[in-house]
Amino acid sequence: MSENKIVVGVAPWNGFVAKNPSTGEFEGLIVDDIRNFTEMTGIEAELVNTTWSGLIAGLQAGKWDVIMTGMGATPERAKSVAFTDGWGYLSHVALVRTDSDAQTRSDLNAEGNRIAVVSGTSAHQFALNVLDQAEVSSFSDTGAAVLEVMQGSATAYLGDSISNTRRADEREELRLIEFAPDKTEWNSMNHAVRYSDLDLLQFLNTYIRTMQLRGWYAELAEKWDMPGTLASGPK
Numbered sequence: 001m002s003e004n005k006i007v008v009g010v011a012p013w014n015g016f017v018a019k020n021p022s023t024g025e026f027e028g029l030i031v032d033d034i035r036n037f038t039e040m041t042g043i044e045a046e047l048v049n050t051t052w053s054g055l056i057a058g059l060q061a062g063k064w065d066v067i068m069t070g071m072g073a074t075p076e077r078a079k080s081v082a083f084t085d086g087w088g089y090l091s092h093v094a095l096v097r098t099d100s101d102a103q104t105r106s107d108l109n110a111e112g113n114r115i116a117v118v119s120g121t122s123a124h125q126f127a128l129n130v131l132d133q134a135e136v137s138s139f140s141d142t143g144a145a146v147l148e149v150m151q152g153s154a155t156a157y158l159g160d161s162i163s164n165t166r167r168a169d170e171r172e173e174l175r176l177i178e179f180a181p182d183k184t185e186w187n188s189m190n191h192a193v194r195y196s197d198l199d200l201l202q203f204l205n206t207y208i209r210t211m212q213l214r215g216w217y218a219e220l221a222e223k224w225d226m227p228g229t230l231a232s233g234p235k
Contacts, residue, residue: 116148116154142163
């Protein structure tokens with residue numbers, strides 16, 4: 001508060017946080033939210049780009065004050081960081097080649113299958129928990145993980161419902177496997193701070209609750225062509 005500035009750790013996520021190759025500027029749903037936060041509070045936000053696997057370590061090391069990149073709150077992660085209330089929601093789906101014979105989660109969970117995930121994501125943990133018969137391979141970024149599927153080196157890429165739906169729409173060689181409601185896992189999207197910064201946690205929660213009541217996250221979902229369940233969660 002004394003500096004009127006907050007340093008924000010972010011990681012690349014298509015549609016949420018990404019650098020525009022033409023301008024070099026960050027853009028996406030989360031970036032819009034951060035800008036709105038800045039406009040409402042007058043607190044300058046400095047975005048620092050990192051990898052998903054480096055987000056928590058960077059926060060603990062003091063490289064940034066808060067993680068604002070859509071990280072899901074889990075009991076495992078809560079041992080290391082304090083999470084805000086959820087501001088958005090998504091589920092896990094698989095991305096496979098169009099010519100793949102796999103149709104269900106059970107088809108993917110078989111010996112000889114290789115499942116690509118991004119290290120440190122909730123999809124990574126989900127794959128380890130429920131696809132225990134397959135080989136789970138982690139990558140530092142989404143592009144490399146999806147490329148494994150496109151090249152036939154991996155059976156599927158397990159990721160969030162929003163990003164994978166976009167990829168399937170954009171590439172005819174890829175298609176989705178959507179799990180049944182009781183075979184997937186819904187996750188909230190949250191910000192995270194150090195446990196020593198609980199005053200910051202309360203401040204951010206006040207912002208999130210206010211924006212939810214004003215329908216702000218539903219507006220963002222519509223702007224970025226994302227499903228309404230992003231703001232409402234599973235029904």
